[in-house]
Amino acid sequence: MGEHRRVLEKGATGTLLPEASTATNDINKVRFEFVPYTGLWWDTAMHNTQKCPGIVKSFLLQSGVADDISHHDFFTMLLRPYLEHKKRNDRVYGGPQAPGIHKNAWKMPVLDVSKPFEFCSRPHLDVQSQPVGVNVNVCMSLVHYVLVQGLGVTKDWNRKAHDNASFVSCVHIRNVSHMSLGLISLLLHTCCEKAMIPANSGHLLLPLPSPDFNTQSPARIEYDSRLHVDTSMHLMQGASDSWPSTRASRPQTTGGSSTSTVPAFCSTPA
Numbered sequence: 001m002g003e004h005r006r007v008l009e010k011g012a013t014g015t016l017l018p019e020a021s022t023a024t025n026d027i028n029k030v031r032f033e034f035v036p037y038t039g040l041w042w043d044t045a046m047h048n049t050q051k052c053p054g055i056v057k058s059f060l061l062q063s064g065v066a067d068d069i070s071h072h073d074f075f076t077m078l079l080r081p082y083l084e085h086k087k088r089n090d091r092v093y094g095g096p097q098a099p100g101i102h103k104n105a106w107k108m109p110v111l112d113v114s115k116p117f118e119f120c121s122r123p124h125l126d127v128q129s130q131p132v133g134v135n136v137n138v139c140m141s142l143v144h145y146v147l148v149q150g151l152g153v154t155k156d157w158n159r160k161a162h163d164n165a166s167f168v169s170c171v172h173i174r175n176v177s178h179m180s181l182g183l184i185s186l187l188l189h190t191c192c193e194k195a196m197i198p199a200n201s202g203h204l205l206l207p208l209p210s211p212d213f214n215t216q217s218p219a220r221i222e223y224d225s226r227l228h229v230d231t232s233m234h235l236m237q238g239a240s241d242s243w244p245s246t247r248a249s250r251p252q253t254t255g256g257s258s259t260s261t262v263p264a265f266c267s268t269p270a
Helices: 002-015 039-049 053-062 071-085 100-104 142-150 172-191
Strands: 117-125 131-140 203-209 218-222 249-254 257-263
Touching: 039 117, 053 142, 053 172, 071 142, 131 142, 172 218
Parallel strands: none
Antiparallel strands: 117 131, 203 218, 249 257
């Protein structure tokens, strides 16, 4: 905690973050606990994050899986390419083939776990393995952990030496910027019609500084038409690169019966 506090104190000077004033005329001064060290802050953060299931649902949509997929099926799908590449026969823990109580392990659907974070406690053991206290930890859902890494937290990881360090650490402020760009990219591929997306060469530039440590280029949102949900889900029979999204379509009716679907923003192709 002490090291974390020193990093924040150094960062406040360069980023103009507000700092608690040390000057006072009061005879008795109440010392408030640093906010991120309080239980109320963590409880509030956990409560707020569980109100955002749409991000996980968009992630599942872009991944091309059903929104009722279980944790076991999700990680089986996620690890399959790696296991096939390594030519290994390992399986994800639990599942229908597992014996006894492990048979139902991780059967809960991904979207049923709305809380990304949970507190847990475990005994703290001394060198003689005797319990001497209790450790309290903050745990994170594995699906959310995968999602957070995919949103860009790992982009700033670097093993190259910098300022006499063995690696470049990713400061929290850059993490927030990386994840913001990742969220916009995710929503661009899953919630925006293709007709709304401007012409680009794989990046949408923003008039903002990039969070990437080793670049002076503007911030950019990554876009790949192949990852757009209408392309990946083959909803437009190969014509999706030139049509708006099928979700913007309206049914064409003849005599009260629906015959076909035409995008609302363009004419029927010849």
